[in-house]
Amino acid sequence: MAHVVAEPCFDCKYTDCVVVCPVDCFYEGAQMLYIHPGECIDCEACVPECPVEAIFHEDNLPDEWKEFTALNAEEAPKCPVINEKKDALEGESCDTSKKKK
Secondary structure (H helix, E strand, O other): OOEEEOHHHOOEEOOOOHHHOOOOOEEEOOOOEEEOOOOOOOOOOOHHHOOOOOEEEHHHOOHHHOHHHHHHHHHHHHOOEOOOOOOOEEOOOOOHHHOOO
């Protein structure tokens, strides 16, 4: 089992999560981050760091975002690894009203 980056990350690409990951299992796509399921060790260090609460254990993923399990698995291998914090992408569809302070 692994953690999954879901819909709240789309167009709201914050990278707070990647700096706490001990195994560098985050990958950067154009509009969101992905977790490689074969590399994630389920340590949960990333979960509290996500300012838009976009990271879930796949067993706790809300039903409306279930397709993100496959999306993370498909997209992570196509993208470059990210392990350093970058400026956030707050695109047009980013809902910053849910952002944790």
